[in-house]
Amino acid sequence: MKSRLPTTFSAAVLAGLLSSPCISFAADDGGLATLRGAPIQESAPDTSDALKKAIESDPMERDFTLQPPLVSHAIDNYPVTKEFNKCLDCHSWENYRKEKATKISLTHFQDADGKELANVSARRYFCVQCHVPQVDAKPLIANTYQRPSVR
Numbered sequence: 001m002k003s004r005l006p007t008t009f010s011a012a013v014l015a016g017l018l019s020s021p022c023i024s025f026a027a028d029d030g031g032l033a034t035l036r037g038a039p040i041q042e043s044a045p046d047t048s049d050a051l052k053k054a055i056e057s058d059p060m061e062r063d064f065t066l067q068p069p070l071v072s073h074a075i076d077n078y079p080v081t082k083e084f085n086k087c088l089d090c091h092s093w094e095n096y097r098k099e100k101a102t103k104i105s106l107t108h109f110q111d112a113d114g115k116e117l118a119n120v121s122a123r124r125y126f127c128v129q130c131h132v133p134q135v136d137a138k139p140l141i142a143n144t145y146q147r148p149s150v151r
């Protein structure tokens with residue numbers, strides 16, 4: 001037979017959890033809240049024109065030297081699968097001029113030991129692992145980070 005916790009023990013644990021200050025499910029206004037008590041926005045994500053415009057504008061500046069640049073266009077219709085990589089139709093060294101796209105960086109042709117390869121390294125094949133569409137999102141937590149002046 002399975003052993004069970006004594007009822008008094010589980011009741012004590014439950015009481016402790018319920019009175020713990022880190023467990024709170026209601027925001028001040030009575031809505032849903034995170035564990036820290038911040039309200040959870042219940043509205044649908046912003047799919048308005050403003051968001052679309054932010055994605056489809058000039059490439060945003062990078063925030064640190066080796067940041068993968070943000071993608072300055074939507075990527076919904078650009079699949080990357082084991083067999084096919086749509087991004088390379090425009091960004092590869094063969095096609096970037098014709099498509100007026102940024103040429104992928106030399107670093108994308110190196111293996112883990114820094115050896116030069118003839119084609120895009122498997123480490124860099126799944127572009128959206130590192131490159132995401134840009135949007136001018138405000139920091140969730142205030143901070144004093146500054147972009148380095150030399151990039």
Ligand code: HEC
Nearest residue numbers: 059069070071072075078086087090099100101102127131
């Ligand atoms: C139909 C052509 C096309 C396809 C497909 C495409 N791009 Fe682009 N991409 C562009 C063009 C054009 C630009 C804009 C270059 C500019 O304005 O300087 C761009 C910009 C970018 C930039 C910003 C580069 C910079 O200079 O900061 C990144 C990163 C990027 N694309 C990544 C991707 C990824 C990842 C994919 C696949 C999911 C992809 N692109 C698919 C044409 C394309």
Ligand code: HEC
Nearest residue numbers: 066067068087091102103104105107123124125126127130
């Ligand atoms: C493991 C992360 C990673 C992956 C995967 C990756 N990139 Fe990058 N990419 C970076 C980083 C970091 C930089 C900036 C530093 C550099 O040039 O290496 C960059 C730079 C770029 C640039 C700008 C080059 C320039 O000269 O400004 C383009 C365009 C780009 N990547 C496209 C792609 C495409 C297309 C793919 C998929 C085939 C891809 N990247 C996959 C991390 C990645």
